Amino acid sequence: MSESRHVVVVGAGVGGLATAVRMAARGHRVTVLESAPTVGGKLAEHLEDGHRFDRGPSLFTMPSLMVELDELVPPHVAGRPAPFRFDTMDRSTHYFWEDEVGPLIAWSDNDKFARDVEARWGVPAKQLQSHLRRAKEAFELTRGVFLERSLHERSTYLTRSAWRLLSRVGSLPLVGTLNRYNTKHLGHPKLRQLFNRYATYNGSDPHKAPAMLHVIPHLEHGIGTYLPHGGMRSIPLHLQALARSQGVTFRTDCGAAQILHDGIRVTGVLDVQGATHPADVVVSNVDLHPTYRNLLPDLPAPERILNQERSTSGVIFYWGVRGSHPQLHLHNILFSKDYETEFDSIQHTGSPGQDPTVYINITSKIIPDDAPTGHENWFVLTNVGANPRQWDDAAVAQLRQAVLAKVSRTLGFVPDIVCEQVLTPQIIESSTGSWMGALYGASSNSAQAAFLRHRNRSTQLRGLYFCGGSVHPGGGIPLCLLGARIVDELVNQ
């Protein structure tokens, strides 16, 4: 174990929580400052009329990253929570199109999925299987460099993973967009649309995002989809319990006002109540913009990185819905007719227009207690531009109409809504600090995006580190958990 240090983690999103668990497991004294009343950041929840809704993420993959955190805390530690538990799904998504009869089910069994695709559209099963195999190979080849280590440390390029990647780099699609790659390998326009959608997993546009994003489907089709017991909200609660069992102090309702330093190294954090928390190490889990603009006002900010295009945001309706709808499952997608026009509209107007792609997540399909008997809890998301000022009541009402019309055209009914709440980019920004309400920090709409993400260790101040969705390796729960691992290694090198 390295020497014990004072660590202050600013922000209790999933990245900050995982960092706190890891730092405490190393024997450091850790305090987490969180401006909200509870931990979790975007992984929030709300309850309404007997319905429980996860407010943010709904798709959970790479559960081994949670198991890894569990394993850092010995079983005999007092107060250690029971191991993190989750169910394995037999399918990822039910995909719907207006002019197709019934859903295409993306089974976890890839052979079954490929056979269904062949039966429906005549695309040979082997073609889809090869597509998924290439995604797996590219994922395995790149993960050791792009996901599991800092891209900004020389040591990364001296690893075995880096040499292996270098020796096989010619096998990777380094030019062209994801859309072009999927067009070449999948042929059928609806299958292409299905695989183009994976660009939205980091808030990007498949018509601009690099072909390397073809690795993302491997997360679902190779590693699998899961649902935590108790829903997504149990992820931050479990991490907080793990951290507490190791003596981490949580100060909620207690945001950081400034990260203190002497020009060479960090010295602590000033909280909004005026108290100073001395620190040898400060890890900011707050979006990079407020970190530089508010918490480090006297430090030169990396303007090029801060000015990168944001990832998309979302408008989410949380509907308690009367009745049960057997054609729907945990994850459902109702595709627009013209994906390119939809992304164009998001880019230029901020709105998906009159024919949005609609994602519906219903956890009560798997966790019956999430809705009263005879009801379902619908989380209904459409991607929109990251712009907190756009979504006033009138704009939300217009989008709601378009979403209801889409559901009606595709599924043949209008949901019987008994209660409703809405999340907009403005609320995402004000409740989590995410600049412009972006879901995943900067977009990956260019081949350089991975290299332009902010590093995990400051070059300006010793003892200053960054984790979470706005820095390397990027947004989404698995990447934030991997970011915490990278920070832990950098701090304890």
Ligand SMILES: Cc1cc2nc3c(=O)[nH]c(=O)nc-3n(C[C@H](O)[C@H](O)[C@H](O)COP(=O)(O)OP(=O)(O)OC[C@H]3O[C@@H](n4cnc5c(N)ncnc54)[C@H](O)[C@@H]3O)c2cc1C
């Ligand atoms: C609607 C939605 C759907 C999504 N869907 C998925 C999905 O299906 N799967 C997936 O993997 N990911 C999904 N994501 C993305 C995922 O939620 C994020 O990438 C991830 O949760 C970000 O975690 P983070 O560690 O960056 O912290 P955040 O969740 O951004 O939390 C940052 C924390 O910092 C706190 N904070 C801010 N300022 C201060 C301050 N000055 N002092 C102290 N604390 C402060 C905030 O209150 C917040 O708690 C979704 C996000 C949203 C919003």
